Amino acid sequence: MSMELKILRLDDRVIELRTKGFPLPLLNLIRRYALAKVPSIAVDEVVVIVNTSILFDEVLAHRLAMVPLRSEEAIQRFKAMGIDPEICEKCSSASEEEKPPEDVCKKCFIYMRLEAEALDRELTVYSGDIVSDDKDVEPVYKNIPIVVLAPGQKILLELRARPGRGLEHAKWSPATVAVVRYLVDFQLIEDLCTHCGKCAEVCPRGLIEIVNGVPRVKNPDECIACKQCVMNCPTKAIEIVPRQDEYVLMIESSGVMRPSTIVRESLEILLKELDQISQKVSKWVSEKRVGEAR
Numbered sequence: 001m002s003m004e005l006k007i008l009r010l011d012d013r014v015i016e017l018r019t020k021g022f023p024l025p026l027l028n029l030i031r032r033y034a035l036a037k038v039p040s041i042a043v044d045e046v047v048v049i050v051n052t053s054i055l056f057d058e059v060l061a062h063r064l065a066m067v068p069l070r071s072e073e074a075i076q077r078f079k080a081m082g083i084d085p086e087i088c089e090k091c092s093s094a095s096e097e098e099k100p101p102e103d104v105c106k107k108c109f110i111y112m113r114l115e116a117e118a119l120d121r122e123l124t125v126y127s128g129d130i131v132s133d134d135k136d137v138e139p140v141y142k143n144i145p146i147v148v149l150a151p152g153q154k155i156l157l158e159l160r161a162r163p164g165r166g167l168e169h170a171k172w173s174p175a176t177v178a179v180v181r182y183l184v185d186f187q188l189i190e191d192l193c194t195h196c197g198k199c200a201e202v203c204p205r206g207l208i209e210i211v212n213g214v215p216r217v218k219n220p221d222e223c224i225a226c227k228q229c230v231m232n233c234p235t236k237a238i239e240i241v242p243r244q245d246e247y248v249l250m251i252e253s254s255g256v257m258r259p260s261t262i263v264r265e266s267l268e269i270l271l272k273e274l275d276q277i278s279q280k281v282s283k284w285v286s287e288k289r290v291g292e293a294r
């Protein structure tokens with residue numbers, strides 16, 4: 001079967017690819033690698049110097065860890081420096097034996113500060129108040145509330161951010177949504193249809209229109225196969241039939257990098273891993289041949 005790929009949507013936040021002839025397991029791998037293996041940067045350590053706010057230190061640290069940080073340029077820079085996020089994971093390891101040498105960890109940590117004090121009125125501290133030492137790594141959204149300080153309360157925090165992967169913690173996952181959906185056909189058994197129009201009323205995507213009393217789907221590619229039309233049709237006149245080998249891969253970025261970068265990085269990691277398998281198999285085959293020749 002021939003393979004076809006069409007971009008249905010591509011902007012700063014979402015990529016949607018319509019595929020034909022690509023195996024579902026391959027698309028699922030790209031999706032899963034986007035969530036779990038493509039690295040990004042997130043706050044991993046918070047040194048609390050002053051915290052007289054209502055929030056416990058741990059809650060503050062957790063809120064800061066979940067702030068999406070722009071990672072696109074920094075991840076490419078780290079890649080060029082040969083920094084492997086799998087090693088970075090060990091920098092925060094509890095076990096001293098597992099930790100890489102300190103100079104390795106120093107290379108990947110990015111330092112930031114958050115300082116705020118409410119004087120005579122309440123003050124909301126936002127993600128935009130975080131000051132980063134690295135101009136490439138800053139909060140994507142400046143308006144995420146971190147804490148509300150009452151008059152007289154203060155925070156002074158040092159933050160350390162580092163590359164990581166969703167496999168370790170969701171805060172490093174660059175994708176907020178990564179799904180593969182089936183493409184389907186809306187099939188009407190005309191003899192059974194009583195032209196009541198119920199299916200058009202219930203379609204959550206507003207895809208069904210009634211033309212001369214007959215229901216018709218405007219854009220079948222946008223059907224999410226929820227089957228509301230099927231379930232609400234009083235005469236069972238509708239069937240939703242999956243198309244063979246036609247899917248839509250959709251990835252939504254948290255904003256830390258472009259969605260097209262997430263797909264590219266996901267494929268790069270996948271190809272690297274496949275190459276490692278191929279090399280191991282070749283080595284094993286040549287060793288076996290040498291053994292047999294002796």
Ligand code: SF4
Pocket residue numbers: 188192193194195196197198199200215232233234235236237238
């Ligand atoms: S709900 Fe069923 S019977 Fe009513 S218009 Fe739709 S297909 Fe026809």
Ligand code: SF4
Pocket residue numbers: 186202203204205206207208217222223224225226227228229230240
């Ligand atoms: S399956 Fe859902 S989205 Fe698709 S046409 Fe029916 S009601 Fe609309």
